[in-house]
Amino acid sequence: MGILEVKNVGKRFGGLKALDNVNLNVMENTVHAIIGPNGAGKSTLLNCLIGKLIPDTGSVMFDGQSVLGRKPHEINQMGISRVFQTPEIFGDLTVFENVMIPIFAKRDGAFRMHAIESVRRETDIVEAAEAMLADVKMLEKRDAHAGSLSRGDKRRLEMAMCLCQQPKLLLLDEPTAGMARADTNNTIDLLKEIKASRPITMCIIEHDMHVVFSLAERITVLAQGTPLVEDTPENIKGHPKVKEAYLGEAAH
Amino acid sequence: MDAILLQILNGLDKGSAYALIALGLTLIFGTLGVVNFAHGAIFMIGAFCAVTLSRLLSLSHPSAEPTGTDFLGNPKFDDVLYVNEWFGETAGAFIIDWSVPLAILFAIPIMVAVGFIMERGLIKHFYKRPHADQILVTFGLAIVLQEVIKYFYGANPIPTPAPEVFRGSFDFGVLLGFEANAIIYPYWRMVYFAFALVLITAVFGFLQFTTFGMVVRAGMADRETVGLLGINIDKRFTIMFAIAACVAGLAGVMYTPINSPNYHMGMDFLVLSFVVVVVGGMGSLPGAVLAGFLLGILESFASMPVMTSLIPGINQIIIYLVAIVVLLTRPRGLMGRRGVMEE
Amino acid sequence: MLGLQAKDFRLLLIVVAMTMLAPFILNPFPVNSAMAQFNAGYPDLMQRFVIFGIFAIGFNILFGLTGYLSFGHAAFLGVGSYAGVWMLKLLTMNVVPAILLSVIVAGLFSVIVGYVSLRRSGIYFSILTLAFAQMSFALAYSVLTPLTNGETGLQLSLDDPRVLGVTQVDGTIPAPHLFGASMRASYDLVLGGWQFTFNVGYYLSAVVLVLAFYLAIRIFRSPFGLMLRAVKSNQQRMSYTGLNLKPYMLAAFVISGMYAGLAGGLMVAMDPLAGAERMQWTASGEVVLMTILGGAGTLIGPVLGAGFIKYFENIFSKINDTVLHQWFGFMPDGLEDVVVFIVHPFIGKGWHLTLGLLFMLVVIFLPGGLVQGGQKIGGLFRRKAPADDSATRKQPAE
Numbered sequence: 001m002g003i004l005e006v007k008n009v010g011k012r013f014g015g016l017k018a019l020d021n022v023n024l025n026v027m028e029n030t031v032h033a034i035i036g037p038n039g040a041g042k043s044t045l046l047n048c049l050i051g052k053l054i055p056d057t058g059s060v061m062f063d064g065q066s067v068l069g070r071k072p073h074e075i076n077q078m079g080i081s082r083v084f085q086t087p088e089i090f091g092d093l094t095v096f097e098n099v100m101i102p103i104f105a106k107r108d109g110a111f112r113m114h115a116i117e118s119v120r121r122e123t124d125i126v127e128a129a130e131a132m133l134a135d136v137k138m139l140e141k142r143d144a145h146a147g148s149l150s151r152g153d154k155r156r157l158e159m160a161m162c163l164c165q166q167p168k169l170l171l172l173d174e175p176t177a178g179m180a181r182a183d184t185n186n187t188i189d190l191l192k193e194i195k196a197s198r199p200i201t202m203c204i205i206e207h208d209m210h211v212v213f214s215l216a217e218r219i220t221v222l223a224q225g226t227p228l229v230e231d232t233p234e235n236i237k238g239h240p241k242v243k244e245a246y247l248g249e250a251a252h
Numbered sequence: 253m254d255a256i257l258l259q260i261l262n263g264l265d266k267g268s269a270y271a272l273i274a275l276g277l278t279l280i281f282g283t284l285g286v287v288n289f290a291h292g293a294i295f296m297i298g299a300f301c302a303v304t305l306s307r308l309l310s311l312s313h314p315s316a317e318p319t320g321t322d323f324l325g326n327p328k329f330d331d332v333l334y335v336n337e338w339f340g341e342t343a344g345a346f347i348i349d350w351s352v353p354l355a356i357l358f359a360i361p362i363m364v365a366v367g368f369i370m371e372r373g374l375i376k377h378f379y380k381r382p383h384a385d386q387i388l389v390t391f392g393l394a395i396v397l398q399e400v401i402k403y404f405y406g407a408n409p410i411p412t413p414a415p416e417v418f419r420g421s422f423d424f425g426v427l428l429g430f431e432a433n434a435i436i437y438p439y440w441r442m443v444y445f446a447f448a449l450v451l452i453t454a455v456f457g458f459l460q461f462t463t464f465g466m467v468v469r470a471g472m473a474d475r476e477t478v479g480l481l482g483i484n485i486d487k488r489f490t491i492m493f494a495i496a497a498c499v500a501g502l503a504g505v506m507y508t509p510i511n512s513p514n515y516h517m518g519m520d521f522l523v524l525s526f527v528v529v530v531v532g533g534m535g536s537l538p539g540a541v542l543a544g545f546l547l548g549i550l551e552s553f554a555s556m557p558v559m560t561s562l563i564p565g566i567n568q569i570i571i572y573l574v575a576i577v578v579l580l581t582r583p584r585g586l587m588g589r590r591g592v593m594e595e
Numbered sequence: 596m597l598g599l600q601a602k603d604f605r606l607l608l609i610v611v612a613m614t615m616l617a618p619f620i621l622n623p624f625p626v627n628s629a630m631a632q633f634n635a636g637y638p639d640l641m642q643r644f645v646i647f648g649i650f651a652i653g654f655n656i657l658f659g660l661t662g663y664l665s666f667g668h669a670a671f672l673g674v675g676s677y678a679g680v681w682m683l684k685l686l687t688m689n690v691v692p693a694i695l696l697s698v699i700v701a702g703l704f705s706v707i708v709g710y711v712s713l714r715r716s717g718i719y720f721s722i723l724t725l726a727f728a729q730m731s732f733a734l735a736y737s738v739l740t741p742l743t744n745g746e747t748g749l750q751l752s753l754d755d756p757r758v759l760g761v762t763q764v765d766g767t768i769p770a771p772h773l774f775g776a777s778m779r780a781s782y783d784l785v786l787g788g789w790q791f792t793f794n795v796g797y798y799l800s801a802v803v804l805v806l807a808f809y810l811a812i813r814i815f816r817s818p819f820g821l822m823l824r825a826v827k828s829n830q831q832r833m834s835y836t837g838l839n840l841k842p843y844m845l846a847a848f849v850i851s852g853m854y855a856g857l858a859g860g861l862m863v864a865m866d867p868l869a870g871a872e873r874m875q876w877t878a879s880g881e882v883v884l885m886t887i888l889g890g891a892g893t894l895i896g897p898v899l900g901a902g903f904i905k906y907f908e909n910i911f912s913k914i915n916d917t918v919l920h921q922w923f924g925f926m927p928d929g930l931e932d933v934v935v936f937i938v939h940p941f942i943g944k945g946w947h948l949t950l951g952l953l954f955m956l957v958v959i960f961l962p963g964g965l966v967q968g969g970q971k972i973g974g975l976f977r978r979k980a981p982a983d984d985s986a987t988r989k990q991p992a993e
Contacts, residue, residue: 101833
């Protein structure tokens, strides 16, 4: 039994079959990568997982519950956190406030009217936020304005915000897209650290093979809206179908 | 049946004004991405162009009358209109009578200039600013324009009559086989409706059939891509702003015989035109026109005695009610596209 | 102190001092001096300062924190006013029930308006609130005449039933009071050439302002306030962090609507009448301007903005050409006339023109408002201030 089970998911946009009979099983405490050439349906699949799109057919179960038809905040409260292609953080707030918000969300749920209490008196939140910032080595930047951080730091902060919710599943949407090699390697190291330090399931959607093969324990290859193969990185590397899918793309 | 027809006709002139203002708002919004709260003020300036022209035409100077002397033996002076002096009595009288339609020619250069100055001088600097800032600065501008007009023209409405020939009413009922006087409709309102149709057709034709229009439409759909093609879209957008200002201004010029212009007419029409744009669908030009006429007609239906006796004052709030219902059931408006102003 | 950080507590003390000493601060000139026209220490104007201050503080909780620009907040003030007058007509001339009902009715009304308007964001939200306000105006002006007395406005009359009070006192309408202390009662203190007026109504409003300000500080510094600022900053991240935006927004909207109702109730307590023009969109625009002028998102900004605008409205409206000629009398005659001619459109009835220009200038050159402007000037003098204080620059919340 996987923590995330996608069964027979299909999605059409007009005449275009974006997803066709997709089955996917993400096992607990693994790093699972979804790769595929452009237009293979990776983004559509991701959007189905986070409630942005509702598939026409099939089911998406997380931890025994269906995610379909739920709002993004409900899906997050179920235990799925998401890292975006370009880091989505609260640019107008300080780094420390950025980290506090998800901790509040974790403790108090989707809404709580705590309008009179002072943020600074919420000692458990403050401590947890400090611990998390120390964890990602950003404590000295706690009062900096999040919008003024470097891109790498923004990514780090976004990860920290996701992690302090102790998600059961972390979804990463091309976390290194548009990054320089050095930044990419830093991100890989960060993800490895995270994986090593706690039990967590990660699902990475990625284009960059270097990232995928450094991190993933299982890989699903998507092409033209259907999964071609699902296997370990070693087996995927030499798989003829995968070569064909990617070469097909290269030949275009 | 005749009552219904009458209300539809009655709704057309207000609907025309809504449609024309909403068209300009949508053009500006679609091309520049700016929410222009000063667009109503442009409509008002147009109306005051007509007032100004009719005042200019009635300028006169005293001139000595060669034949007469007053009882003290001094030469007698008469006020002589400049137009009469220049064009002769008959032509002069005709020009004064036709001052409102003539004001169109007078207003076009003024409105283009107003639009150009507004865009280059102010709005240009707000493209990258948040929508709230755009709303606020154009709101301030609207107040300023309205107060300037009030300063020069006073607070009272200024009657500006239509040409003599259009002052009567036409009996539509007889034409359609109803009793006499069942459906009578002022000529000028017919003129206004026809004028609005011509203007709307012209704008759509311009956007549809000229290269310039094609680029603008492409820009409305996807500004970045058009920018990548190396086309200087900003310059075209400035021109689009001037055109939108012109459309609103001319709508104002021709509206003066229907409602005597006053300094706050712009604000009155603006709020409703915004509602029209939202109902039609933000960024949809046909939506703006359609919703303009629909809401105009709806408003006139709500003003029927039957309706007002049922729900007093329904005519005052019907447009807002409809807007709220439309937005709740069809958040993108009647013909709105996905992705316009969604974030 | 009082659950506040030292900084915020200082700010509260400043507001307490400003409001409590206002009769002195606003009357710096002797009664018979030429400068007496710049005095603002009379009850009617001081009441307006604090009441609009409360209105702006409430508006800032919505606009300053969440960035949602409501263009219809005057409607809540208007609704509150009507509710207040009815309470004075039917129940008692004691202002407490009137003010309470104003807050409650405005709160309920803002639940409805907020629920509908908040289904959309950005510019749609602004237009929806604007539409609601204009609709309320139309309703109050004509449709609901039995409740609002239409154009004339709702007033007290000599035959109001007033269940818990008296209908008439010696053939006149009794004055609103707070447990017996008439709102109109004033004490004049004459010190040499100076005269200071202490008015019961003003002090009631001032105390309410201090409480409203204190509550606003608490909200700003609370987790709820943090969430509202998160809404302004990044809604996408917010919902992917497991937070439901809608109840947060609705709560902020209703709180600010209740502040507006409170202001409306106080207005009625000071002067028991309510008219539809209070709900017009220009009135909504005015509170937006107060907030922005002072500094949206800052604590003290809206209070300053409200005072600034109401003060200059009063001064500008009083000035006429004769006064101008007096002022510029030192100039050579020709120049004097030119200057008077130029200034003339902006004074007296031209206050709205000045207001509109001010609006544009603030948005164009000083988006952070007076508070930010003050900080910039302060920064010029304090050369040693570190250059990289971007965090404080973006959040001039002090």
